[in-house]
Amino acid sequence: MKRKKYSIPSPRVSQRCNKVVDETENHELCPYFANIPSHLVVQILLQLPIKSLLICKCVCKMWKALISEPHFVKLHFHKTPVSLMIRTKDHRVSRTLHLLECEPEKFEIGSDNHVKLQPIFKLPLRDAKSLREKMMNKPKRPVRAVRLVLEKNTDKNSDGDSQMLNIDSKPYYDKFGVVNSCNGLLCLCCPFEGNPLVISNPVTGEFIRLPKSANAPSRVRKLEPVGFGFGFQPKTNEYMVIQIWNKYVRRSYTRVLERMIFEINTVGTLSWRNVEVDPQVSNSTLKYPTCLNGVIHWIRFEGQTQNRSILCFCLESERLQSFPSPPHVFRNHHTVSRNEPISMGESRGLLYICDRSSFHDVTMWVMKEYGIGESWTKVYNIDTSISALGRPDRWRCGLCWPLKHFEDGASLLLYHSCKCLIYFEPEKYGFKVFRIHGTDSEQVQIIPHTPSLVSLKDVVKGDNIEVLNIYSMCANVKLREENEVLSLSQQLV
């Protein structure tokens, strides 16, 4: 059909012919040009990765406000790919976390390429206060636990006023363990007992120290840990931390349980509050805290019977109760192993359980409808008798994290200890083995953690607790281990 006046030109043609005309027209349209409305700016910003968003905070005040806005942060978090943080183990403070975003491209790299695990984030040091004191005193007194090495500042980009200090810090004092991750915030704990000490957002570098509880263990008061957890209550928009201890007293030559201590701290407040719950739980250990829908879930390992089940605590109603578990998974009592072969977590709003208790298989279960026991679905059953490494191999320390939404033909990342990751894509190519390079640590630890821009300043709401920033404080403290750059490469079998 013949067009009336102007046939639609092909794009290239129009650009060539009308170039001069366009430029003047663009100048005339300058007002539009300068002012993309903020709702469109938001749509553009939502497509950017976190690194670019933080750079964009510097563009102008309005952009900083848009990016810091809690609703934007929440929307952006939902678009961030499922990620894992990797850190080295082995007698180190292990304060650096290397991010692995689990996007398919990362695993299509082939055997000749290396993918750098970036960006790198830092955790605070557990005993930073005494470290700083030691740093201040360094010219005068020899220091017991810390050796300091001063290096000339050759780096042009640093603050200029101070020197980079290479510090040999001792993990005994400074290492943090991790309780769990929730909404991009990490709950850090004492690596020995497991009690929560700090909440941090590694992306923004912010962290806060949790208040000390009156019931905390001390040199005189020995408590036995039962379980810990960190979660988010969507109805009140608050983050809560839980600690559960058993207090024993000596009677004759044995010890008797005096009481169980169950306490909650609302992050941002100064005290821990006691909650009355069924003390039955005191005979168990609670592991793999996972927060979903305002409820913290654990796998409960009962002391005497070795029974396993799922226990949950609703942050709103403050009730502790059992939660439906996948059929048969917890019935296998025989494996009383130290490496609990069952783990639990949450991915994209669904609870999952990874069962490695069978000699031959690794099984992944997903609860497709929250709270409905029948909806536990076996998503994968991976036969591990012939492993990806081409020979029959028991999967050591095999932990399992789902990477994609299960309906998308999901893939799993299995960690086969000793710095080896096994990527399992059932639809495409089965197994691929990846090795982590760049560190002389024998082992790595993997923490499921999807980064977000949630600001602790919004969480804390008020002046009670000080929000500290790791980059402002420890900008010139660098541990030797921080020189390592980790990368991933595929290992052909």
Add this chain to the structure above:
Amino acid sequence: MAEEKSQASSSKMLTLKASDGVLFEVELNIAKEMKTVQAYIDDCEDIETIPIPNVLGKHLAIVIEYIKKTNEEYDAEFEKQWNMDDLQLLLLAANYLNISGLQECLCKAIAKRIENKSPEYVRKVFNIENDHSPEEEAKLRKEYKWAFEGVDKD
């Protein structure tokens, strides 16, 4: 040639008039993808020429072409040919005409082009003035030090 009024409404033609006077004849079902135009038609059924005062002819041409061929492949190629100015004007056009698919596509394309670029570059692209004080900016750069490492050269 006069517009044909055929029996089937899908082949009814409509004329769209861009801000610089350029006219485009499009089928009704194509025009309806632009929700703004749809609203116009709903209001006055007999309209034959619809003015699009905020959009230049060259951009309207691109928008119409996009609507005609919406498949995944085309999207990927689509963005590469346009410069930043055009992308922004197209975004404004897609926003005004209320075509959500095109809007999302353009936002992704613009985001790709500013990803990992310095704040100076981004300001230049969007013609934004820096209203941070030097202290504020220095503080942000220090707090988010890791984000500023490895930024692409402008």
